[in-house]
Amino acid sequence: MQPLRHGACAHIDRQAIAHNLQTLQHRMGLEKTGRSPRIWAIVKADAYGHGLEHAVPALQAADGLAVLSASEAYRCRQLGWSKPILIMGDQQLTRDELSDPALYPLHWVVEHEGQINQLESLASVLQPHVWLRFTGNLHHAGFQAHHYRPAYARLQALSAAGRLGGIGHFQHYANAEDPEQLAAERQLFAQLTIGLPGPVSTENSAALLLSARAAANTDWLRVGLALYGVSPLPGLDGAALGLKPAMAFQAPIYGIQELQAGDSVGYGSTFRAERPLRIGLVQCGYADGYPRAATLGCPVHVPGGMAGIVGRVSMDTLSINLDQHPHIVPGHQVTLWGRPELPVENVALAAATIAPQLLTGLTARVPRVAQTPETPASQPDKRHQ
């Protein structure tokens, strides 16, 4: 099914993704721990909304890709990825999938007894590498503390019989962006796994950026949000961490309205002009994934500077105040997020949400296209005039 033609479009900067990966690797390399941890680049949720077809080629320098489901893993293989793939959220891999050489090297997060049963009954010459998940404080999946070692022992028996590629230790932190709670979660996990051999994968972007040394002392880091140029830490944006935004979400101005004093705009007439006001109508609405919670003044960028939303965001349209931008005409592109002046973090804040929700919330009608930096964004597209 082809994407339908529509105004809003997400421009994906593959070089920014590659740059962000390199920045994170460099940061880790600065820690002289004697280890050199490898990196799982997280590309679940269609690469956080950026499109696997753009992210996978940009992540060649990663050691592996981490996805949620077997379907995503197959798409990565179709896109030419030959290094390890970690499936993190699919407890129901079929026998055929586990026995399919196309998926290997395959790493699989084991978070449920049923998966161990399945591995025990599997007659396959292939050896998946498994990662035993501790439920930790998140409680989204995985084994509780008193079940962890018995589960490990069963996996170890399989491994001794030559049926596994290896056994690792795995956890998602519930509070990776809070230094104190992060330290407590790390300690709990260290106690849990004391004396158990095997690589450790517990650290994410936030943990790496908050305490690089502790993160560099593990074996496989999982970096997601930061790959796309977005800060996982509250109060900082990606640029402050040396990251570049990978997505510029844009839509064209399709009309101008000259409001008179007293005129309203949008459904429910929630905005009324106090004096004559020039507004721009932008071909983007909540059916594209733009947050309906964005209210008066939520920032957007137009060629020449910043502007703000007026009136309610509707299904297909949002309107902006062009009082300070008399030169803007139909065909000009409005950036809704993803410029240096307008990180997605700021829009998330104005819309009472978080950046990954905005990135992954774009709908099917928004095409994700590789960025063409040569397009002069300051010139209006004639088709709209």
Next chain:
Amino acid sequence: MQPLRHGACAHIDRQAIAHNLQTLQHRMGLEKTGRSPRIWAIVKADAYGHGLEHAVPALQAADGLAVLSASEAYRCRQLGWSKPILIMGDQQLTRDELSDPALYPLHWVVEHEGQINQLESLASVLQPHVWLRFTGNLHHAGFQAHHYRPAYARLQALSAAGRLGGIGHFQHYANAEDPEQLAAERQLFAQLTIGLPGPVSTENSAALLLSARAAANTDWLRVGLALYGVSPLPGLDGAALGLKPAMAFQAPIYGIQELQAGDSVGYGSTFRAERPLRIGLVQCGYADGYPRAATLGCPVHVPGGMAGIVGRVSMDTLSINLDQHPHIVPGHQVTLWGRPELPVENVALAAATIAPQLLTGLTARVPRVAQTPETPASQPDKRHQ
């Protein structure tokens, strides 16, 4: 591109869509106005998120389909629709599109001078039917009052030369769900068009349900939200208006956690159990389009009754309180909206948004499948056990 396998799925009930259309037609028919208005069934935004492939076959009894863009119009034609199509939001139809017999019978909303210029310069034997749009209080597009009659005169000259199929009058109300403001908007439009021949299309679901007689006195109604079983009027749900929900949004339970007193669940540990608590983990998150703004207690339905969300909705997971549902196990389906006990209107209210935002906000990874009523929803799927 195939949709990726994932837990969340939107089940579309085509019979409900057909029923809702019939209900609206019946309501209109009860008004003995001497006219018998025709109906544009609105299928923009991929049929409000339900999928054109499901909606178009269910809307055979409509007089025409209304879409936003030429791409959507082409998809309706590919799906076999041969009656009129109204393109409402595409000011930039190309010469080729306007001259393509495949799009006809074609109706086109004219909201900009550039479109009239284009029609004047078009040498085509085909005759589009045009609808002149008044900007009204919405100010999203269209001609202001003092430009309306001059624009009409230009179109009339084209029509006299045999180059148009007809000229209609068109408006979107800004406040259709408020009886007083609706009456004022209707009056403004009546004054604007006094003495101008041509059919009128101003009424939507809300206007029809609020004052059927006034709506039945126009020529073409545009019904959208109500077709999908959702009330366009605040304080009422679809069932109260005789409508049936067309979408049941469901996802499976993939895990159970037995929390101890003091245990937290989810990122940020925003929920902490005060006593031992059984929670269910549901394979649906904000990357599916489920609202992250849904907080503690936001209702869901499980086989046997209602339950509520605990903890933060994350990218791929949400968790629910199963204290009252000891029989629920992995594989059971959770309905997130779209059952008689759980209209989408209620979820929208709990998440501080509106129903069409939820429906159109589902992302590409949620398959839209035709409902198979024979599936016994109360039995868990074995694959998840």
